Structure formats: C-alpha cells, structure tokens
Amino acid sequence: MVSMKEIARSCGVSVATVSKALSDKPDISKPTRDRIRKVAEEMGYMLNASARALKTNRTYNIGVLFVDRMSAGLAHEYFSEILESFKKAAEESGYDITFINNRFAGQDSTYLMHCKYRNFDGVVIVSADFMDPQVLELVDSDIPRVSIDYSYNNCSSVISDNTKGLRDLVKYAISKGHRKIAFIHGERTDVTKKRVMGYYSTLRENGISVNENYVIEAKYHDIDLSYEKAKELLALEDRPTCIIFPDDYSRIGALSRMGEEKNPLPDDISVIGYDGIKMAKFVGLTTYEQDAVSLGRIACRRLVDAIENPTGICEHSVVAGKLIEGKTVKEVRQ
Amino acid sequence: MVSMKEIARSCGVSVATVSKALSDKPDISKPTRDRIRKVAEEMGYMLNASARALKTNRTYNIGVLFVDRMSAGLAHEYFSEILESFKKAAEESGYDITFINNRFAGQDSTYLMHCKYRNFDGVVIVSADFMDPQVLELVDSDIPRVSIDYSYNNCSSVISDNTKGLRDLVKYAISKGHRKIAFIHGERTDVTKKRVMGYYSTLRENGISVNENYVIEAKYHDIDLSYEKAKELLALEDRPTCIIFPDDYSRIGALSRMGEEKNPLPDDISVIGYDGIKMAKFVGLTTYEQDAVSLGRIACRRLVDAIENPTGICEHSVVAGKLIEGKTVKEVRQ
DNA sequence: AAACATTACGTAATCGTTTACGTAAATCAT
DNA sequence: ATGATTTACGTAAACGATTACGTAATGTTT
Numbered sequence: 248m249v250s251m252k253e254i255a256r257s258c259g260v261s262v263a264t265v266s267k268a269l270s271d272k273p274d275i276s277k278p279t280r281d282r283i284r285k286v287a288e289e290m291g292y293m294l295n296a297s298a299r300a301l302k303t304n305r306t307y308n309i310g311v312l313f314v315d316r317m318s319a320g321l322a323h324e325y326f327s328e329i330l331e332s333f334k335k336a337a338e339e340s341g342y343d344i345t346f347i348n349n350r351f352a353g354q355d356s357t358y359l360m361h362c363k364y365r366n367f368d369g370v371v372i373v374s375a376d377f378m379d380p381q382v383l384e385l386v387d388s389d390i391p392r393v394s395i396d397y398s399y400n401n402c403s404s405v406i407s408d409n410t411k412g413l414r415d416l417v418k419y420a421i422s423k424g425h426r427k428i429a430f431i432h433g434e435r436t437d438v439t440k441k442r443v444m445g446y447y448s449t450l451r452e453n454g455i456s457v458n459e460n461y462v463i464e465a466k467y468h469d470i471d472l473s474y475e476k477a478k479e480l481l482a483l484e485d486r487p488t489c490i491i492f493p494d495d496y497s498r499i500g501a502l503s504r505m506g507e508e509k510n511p512l513p514d515d516i517s518v519i520g521y522d523g524i525k526m527a528k529f530v531g532l533t534t535y536e537q538d539a540v541s542l543g544r545i546a547c548r549r550l551v552d553a554i555e556n557p558t559g560i561c562e563h564s565v566v567a568g569k570l571i572e573g574k575t576v577k578e579v580r581q
Numbered sequence: 582m583v584s585m586k587e588i589a590r591s592c593g594v595s596v597a598t599v600s601k602a603l604s605d606k607p608d609i610s611k612p613t614r615d616r617i618r619k620v621a622e623e624m625g626y627m628l629n630a631s632a633r634a635l636k637t638n639r640t641y642n643i644g645v646l647f648v649d650r651m652s653a654g655l656a657h658e659y660f661s662e663i664l665e666s667f668k669k670a671a672e673e674s675g676y677d678i679t680f681i682n683n684r685f686a687g688q689d690s691t692y693l694m695h696c697k698y699r700n701f702d703g704v705v706i707v708s709a710d711f712m713d714p715q716v717l718e719l720v721d722s723d724i725p726r727v728s729i730d731y732s733y734n735n736c737s738s739v740i741s742d743n744t745k746g747l748r749d750l751v752k753y754a755i756s757k758g759h760r761k762i763a764f765i766h767g768e769r770t771d772v773t774k775k776r777v778m779g780y781y782s783t784l785r786e787n788g789i790s791v792n793e794n795y796v797i798e799a800k801y802h803d804i805d806l807s808y809e810k811a812k813e814l815l816a817l818e819d820r821p822t823c824i825i826f827p828d829d830y831s832r833i834g835a836l837s838r839m840g841e842e843k844n845p846l847p848d849d850i851s852v853i854g855y856d857g858i859k860m861a862k863f864v865g866l867t868t869y870e871q872d873a874v875s876l877g878r879i880a881c882r883r884l885v886d887a888i889e890n891p892t893g894i895c896e897h898s899v900v901a902g903k904l905i906e907g908k909t910v911k912e913v914r915q
Numbered sequence: 916a917a918a919c920a921t922t923a924c925g926t927a928a929t930c931g932t933t934t935a936c937g938t939a940a941a942t943c944a945t
Numbered sequence: 946a947t948g949a950t951t952t953a954c955g956t957a958a959a960c961g962a963t964t965a966c967g968t969a970a971t972g973t974t975t
Contacts, residue, residue, distance in 0.1 A: 260954075297640065327656040345677055360627050361677075508908075598923085600962065629962065631961080635961080
C-alpha cells in the first residue's frame with residue numbers, strides 16, 4: 248500500500264505537506280498541491296482509514312444494530328427499506344455502515360464493547376429487542392445514537408406513526424360503510440399498542456361500539472397464525488365485514504393459502520394490510536404504507552447531526568405514512 | 582477512551598507488558614497477567630481496532646458488495662438470507678462486515694478505492710452488476726475475495742446449482758404426467774442461462790420436444806410482467822398444463838392478483854416457483870429451494886480461508902438446493 | 916562457583932496520519 | 946534599509962497498539 252511517505256519522497260516534500268495538500272489545507276501553494284495530487288493519483292494512493300481514525304478519533308463509520316428479531320430480519324421489506332435508505336443517506340454524508348454484534352474475536356462480548364472497539368462515530372438501533380440489557384447499555388452510553396420505531400427517553404428516535412396508520416385505515420373502512428371491523432394485530436410491542444389505540448379511538452369517535460371478539464392477537468409476519476385467526480373470525484356468528492391484518496405479508500400469505508386450498512375468502516369480506524410492501528401494491532391490496540424511506544433518511548440525518556454538532560439534547564420525530572387505496576375494501580350498504 | 586497506557590500506569594508496568602498480557606503472549610507471568618486483565622476489565626478497557634489495524638495490517642473487517650440491482654435489494658429473501666448467513670459465519674470467525682460503496686467522503690470514488698481506504702481483509706461480492714468495470718477492477722485486485730452466484734476466472738466463487746434446479750423441477754412435473762411445461766424465466770443473466778439449459782436438457786432427455794412458445798422471457802421479481810406472461814400462456818391455443826415462474830415472489834404475486842381480480846387461475850393449470858421463500862412454503866407452493874444458508878456460510882468459509890491461509894488458487898463451489906413438493910402441481914392423465 | 920539457560924519484563928521503533936508550532940524566504944510598510 | 950507581515954513549507958509529537966530485541970534477575974548444570 249502506497250502511503251503519504253512515498254508520495255512525499257517522490258515529490259521532494261515532507262509528509263505533512265502531502266497531508267495538507269490532499270486535505271486542501273490553505274497553507275499549501277496551488278502548484279505544489281496540484282503536483283502532489285497528481286502524483287498521488289498516479290501512484291494509486293488512498294488514505295488509510297485506520298491511521299486517520301487513530302489520529303482524529305473519527306471513523307466515519309456508523310454501527311447498525313439490526314438483530315434478527317422474530318426471524319424476519321433483513322427479509323422484512325419494511326426494515327430492509329429503512330436500512331437501504333439509511334445506508335444511502337449515510338454514504339452521501341461520507342459515512343459507511345457496519346453491523347454491530349456482540350462478539351469480539353469470535354468470543355461473546357457486548358454490543359457496547361463492540362462499538363468501543365470499532366470506535367463508531369454513531370449508532371443506529373433499527374430492529375432489536377429493545378428491552379435487552381445489552382441494548383439498554385448501548386442506549387445509555389455516550390455514543391451518538393438514534394433508535395428507530397422505539398422511543399427511549401435518553402436517545403433520539405424516529406418512529407412511524409402507527410396510531411395514525413390504524414386511524415386512517417379504520418376511518419377508510421367506515422367511509423366505505425363498514426361497522427364490523429376486525430383487527431388481527433401483532434404481538435404486544437409498543438408499536439402494536441399504538442395501533443390498537445388508533446383502532447379503538449377511531450371506532451369510538453365514530454360511535455361504533457367495539458366487539459371484543461374482533462380484536463385478536465396474532466404475530467407479525469406469521470402467515471399460519473393470521474390464517475388461523477382469520478378463519479376464526481369468519482366462523483363467528485356475527486362475523487366482521489372487514490378484517491385488518493397485522494401486515495401485508497401475513498395478509499397476502501393467508502389469502503394465497505386459502506386460494507391454493509380452493510377455499511377462497513368469501514366475496515363479501517373486505518381485507519386490509521399494513522406496511523405497503525411492493526407486492527401489496529401489485530395485487531391491489533388496500534393498506535397503509537409506512538414511509539420507510541423517510542424513516543431511514545431522517546434517522547441518518549439526526550444521527551449525523553448528533554455526531555457533527557453535538558448538543559446532547561435528544562429529539563423524537565414521528566413520520567406519517569399514507570393510505571393506499573387498493574381494491575380489497577368493498578362498499579357496504581349501511 | 583481508556584487505553585493500554587492508562588492500564589500500564591495503573592499497574593506499574595509498561596505498555597508492552599499490557600499488550601502481551603491481554604493477548605496471552607507466553608512471556609508474561611500468570612500473576613501479572615491476571616492483575617492486568619482484572620484492571621483492564623475494571624477500567625472498561627477495550628482494544629482499539631484502528632490502532633491494531635494500523636500496526637498489524639489486519640482489520641478483521643470484511644467488505645460486502647451488495648448493490649441494489651433490479652431494485653430487489655435486501656428485500657429479496659434469497660439475498661437477504663445469504664447475507665444473514667454470511668454475517669453470522671463471519672462473526673463467529675471474528676470478522677465484522679461493512680458495506681462497500683463507491684463514494685469517499687461523500688464524493689464519487691470506486692469500489693476498489695473504498696476497499697483500500699477501509700483496508701478490508703477480504704471482500705464478498707453478493708449481488709452486483711457483475712460486468713460493471715468497477716466490479717471487475719475489484720475482482721482483479723489482490724484483495725482476498727469471493728463472489729456469489731457468478732464465476733470469475735480469477736476469483737473464488739460459490740454458486741447455487743441453477744441447472745439442477747430446473748432439472749429437478751421439470752423432472753418432477755414430468756413425473757406428474759405433464760408434457761406441456763412452460764418456463765417464464767428471468768432476464769438473461771448467467772443464472773438464467775443455467776436454468777434454461779436445465780429446462781431444455783431435461784425435456785430433451787425425456788423425449789419431449791420443446792414448444793418455443795412455452796419459453797418466455799420476463800424478469801425476476803416482477804409481478805406485473807409475470808402476470809402478463811402467464812396470461813399470454815393461458816391464451817395460447819395449445820396452452821401448457823404447467824407453468825414455471827421466474828421465482829416464488831412473482832408467482833405468488835401474479836396469482837394473488839388474479840385472485841383479487843376474481844379471475845383465478847384455471848383449476849387444471851399447475852404452477853411452480855423458484856427460491857423456496859418462506860411464503861411459498863406457507864401457501865403450499867411447489868418450488869425449488871436454493872440453499873441460501875449454505876451459500877452464505879460456504880462463501881464466508883472460503884473467504885476467511887483465503888485471508889488466513891493465502892494460496893492464491895481460487896476454488897469454485899456449487900451448492901445444490903432441493904425440490905419442495907407443495908400442492909400446486911396436479912397429477913395429469915397421460 | 917563459573918557458565919549458561921530461562922523467565923519476565925522493558926525499550927524503542929513502527930504502522931500512516933494529523934496538526935500545533937517553528938522557520939526561512941518573500942513581500943510589504945515606513 | 947529596517948522591521949513587520951505573509952506565504953509556504955518542515956519538524957516533531959501524538960494517536961494506540963504490536964513486536965523484535967535487549968536485559969536483569971532468577972534457576973540450572975557441571
């Protein structure tokens with residue numbers, strides 16, 4: 248690897264001059280700067296990140312905590328889109344991203360230790376067990392950090408507006424004449440609580456009393472379970488006219504399965520998903536699209552801001568999504 | 582950040598002794614080693630990756646080239662599984678992974694330059710435009726490297742057995758009595774060519790003459806296009822009895838869409854996917870499961886091996902998948 | 916007891932940068 | 946012409962670790 252030393256020798260200047268020339272410091276004359284840059288280019292020189300980091304204490308590297316919770320992992324379109332968007336924004340700001348894990352040299356360690364080791368300029372917590380002591384330790388550290396879809400009180404966060412999501416969906420269903428609206432929701436996380444709140448409040452505001460049989464707990468991304476719960480709803484004496492699924496994935500999966508089994512969903516039942524994955528749009532599913540791209544971008548901006556202009560105050564942003572009107576909610580006579 | 586210097590001071594020894602004690606060098610007595618380790622632990626010491634890398638020229642960091650080709654990106658379950666598996670294996674071997682990009686300090690650069698900058702111990706090319714000059718430059722570099730699902734002649738590779746995939750699927754369809762087997766395949770990449778080869782050879786071996794109308798080019802992960810092509814096939818005078826789709830995603834999407842449109846697939850048509858994504862299993866789709874987990878693991882093993890025991894010779898592995906018998910291929914009378 | 920080997924640590928150079936500070940030459944002011 | 950300022954570069958220390966080599970204090974051999 249060619250270093251500044253060799254460029255210096257080749258140009259007959261000192262290493263310091265090379266460094267300053269390459270980083271556009273003002274006290275180098277234009278002729279020498281140009282000459283040095285040209286030689287550096289010719290020799291295929293590239294700055295050494297380790298040496299620079301050692302001296303400046305800046306790595307231009309962001310740690311990403313992305314734990315394959317509920318075995319959806321990267322394959323979960325929502326999270327993968329957030330990650331892609333974050334990555335893109337980070338790269339534009341001059342940062343790389345590296346996954347955080349809790350191993351060191353192949354041995355067990357902690358997330359925080361790993362971050363110290365790598366000297367990340369900042370950390371983003373995308374998908375994790377938010378109550379894991381190791382995660383909390385990281386959240387309580389003094390590393391610039393931001394969490395996505397979960398709010399700690401000592402850490403900036405960017406979260407998707409889940410309450411609005413369900414409010415919009417329920418309002419839409421009501422506008423189509425539905426009053427018997429069921430909600431198969433995910434496991435009881437913070438996100439789910441917000442959605443359930445939105446569900447209840449919107450029904451209440453519209454003078455619709457909630458049938459508790461219509462609110463069923465399932466899991467995110469669990470096709471089997473959603474399928475079972477949907478069948479339970481359909482078997483009810485007073486069955487709903489509209490079913491909101493935990494997410495698009497389980498909705499599409501559950502109904503596909505019914506289709507393969509030649510027991511398709513009855514014609515008079517409307518269905519709604521959540522997330523706004525691509526496939527949902529392709530098949531015409533009515534859903535609520537979370538703005539994953541904005542979530543990633545805003546999270547990155549917050550983090551880079553916290554790194555470059557540290558104030559210590561943490562800010563919480565809420566990102567709205569939008570309803571996608573598909574063809575799966577039918578008009579119902581009152 | 583607490584460094585070895587402070588531990589040395591606190592223990593009344595030299596920095597060298599601390600370094601040797603922490604890395605279990607033999608010439609430190611057990612008492613001092615234990616004392617140093619205890620103090621290091623108490624002070625919350627962690628090794629500094631940059632300093633170590635600078636001195637040893639080893640970063641224990643692997644660069645991942647993962648370009649969002651055909652806008653499937655991380656959300657493509659096949660690739661995300663490979664990546665997860667690779668990541669896991671890398672972590673077990675003591676390596677972290679960082680995404681490669683072609684920017685430096687927010688400016689345009691090249692993949693190779695980025696790798697030089699970060700000093701990756703090795704590089705894996707997972708999903709990229711394999712003919713991109715920048716990728717070729719990386720492939721031709723002297724960085725230990727491995728490519729997945731594409732074989733360069735100067736770079737180790739791990740590829741999924743695409744020919745076997747189609748051979749198995751076609752053989753299965755034939756065993757169920759089908760002779761009119763259509764293949765909607767993806768864009769003409771290397772992978773696709775292998776699959777098409779498998780398709781043709783198996784039909785030929787079974788004495789079935791190929792109806793060229795049955796071989797149609799579409800795209801991977803393109804629901805709309807697969808949907809259109811499937812309809813074209815169904816509109817043929819002599820229509821096929823079995824359709825192989827480019828992948829599970831487009832198959833499920835296309836048929837879901839037909840379902841939503843209340844023009845479901847005729848009962849006498851069999852369908853087959855490719856990839857073995859989770860949803861495919863949930864809905865009972867007959868498909869060919871690529872062994873993404875093995876692909877990732879083997880690729881990592883190859884790479885780590887190339888890093889730690891450099892020989893210069895490159896090896897190519899082919900990973901077999903397996904047919905998943907769902908319920909979407911019906912028995913047909915001869 | 917002299918010679919030698921072993922043990923356990925320290926010394927100092929080094930990796931590739933950055934940067935505060937020093938300095939010589941050129942330019943300017945008076 | 947003298948002193949002050951500016952310009953353009955060099956010097957050297959520092960970041961935090963690693964490691965070849967040196968060395969003092971022990972232990973071992975004959």
